[in-house]
Amino acid sequence: MANGEKRWGLTLPLPGLSLSQHGEFVRLAEASGYTDLWSGETNGADGFTPLTMAGAMTEKVRLGTGVVGVMTRGRALLAQEAAGVADATNGRFVLGIGASSDRIVEGWNGLTFEKPLTKISETVDYLRTVLAGERGEGGFKLERAPEQPVPIVLAALRGKMLELAVEKADGAFTNFLPLAGLPQVTAQLEQAPDGFELLCRFFCLEGEREQVEPLARFMFSSYITVPVYEAFYRWLGYGDQIDPMCEAWQAGDRAKAAEEAPWELIADAFMFGDAASIRERLDAFVEGGITCPVITPITTPDRMGGLIEALAPR
DSSP states (O other): OOOOSOOOEEEESOTTOOGGGOHHHHHHHHHTTOOEEEEOOSSSSOSSHHHHHHHHHOSSOEEEESOEESTTSOHHHHHHHHHHHHHHTTTOEEEEEEOOOHIIIIIITOOOOOOHHHHHHHHHHHHHHHHTTOOOTTSOOOSSOOSSOOOEEEEOOSHHHHHHHHHHOSEEEEESOOGGGHHHHHGGGTTOOTTOEEEEEEEEEEBOHHHHHHHHHHHHHHHHTSHHHHHHHHHTTOHHHHHHHHHHHHTTOHHHHHHHSOHHHHHHHSEEESHHHHHHHHHHHHHTTOSEEEEEEESOHHHHHHHHHHTSOO
């Protein structure tokens, strides 16, 4: 695995802002040296709309979905969306895909969440064929295929999904990763080809512990109790630490779950403090093998521009 060009990413959409308010911040990010803009897709905008918008406002930054789910889209539609953004942004697009979670796929969308590894593997094979302009399984062929190859990155937290990313993708995208767990992830990538990327999203909360703790506890307990993230933390060896939190969540006591969220893990995965402290922590992740940190700045709208600039690459 080779780092290659130093990359530094920003998450879209920015928290607390409507898409119509993003223009100045997207342009500021590019002017400040950010190389990448990566969209999230949870319960806000879909993963493609913010990138299409940002592509029209920028000239050089790479634009990636970080990530969009394959179980809530048909495979041909996914290829169409990817080809559309690649065309609209002159080839600056990277397609990040993942299985999402049972909570999103089954609970929110009423679809079946099963065999995620197989689904991702088959989808990558299909996308490679169709995005190259060839006819895919089922007979679909893009009217206009991308002029340049579209890199594919997989959301991969552990074990077999990381192995699949090494085998078939151009990179892996992780999330909520404690610094102490980073070596276990990078160990799975030792056979990755040159240029393989390891991206990670970081939630950067401006303020000291007493200011950010309630929000950090809420976010951690909401995410790490999702089965795929719970399995991730157990794979990292944190089962005992998260057991009380998970038991409270399963019992329906959300407040108790937040109280039981282990602060030492929150502090190892989240970024908080002043900009210098956050930068020091981000640098530690980069030194440990993250090739592109993707920053989610969490602050008030009036301070967003300043935090984006303060966390820009050196």
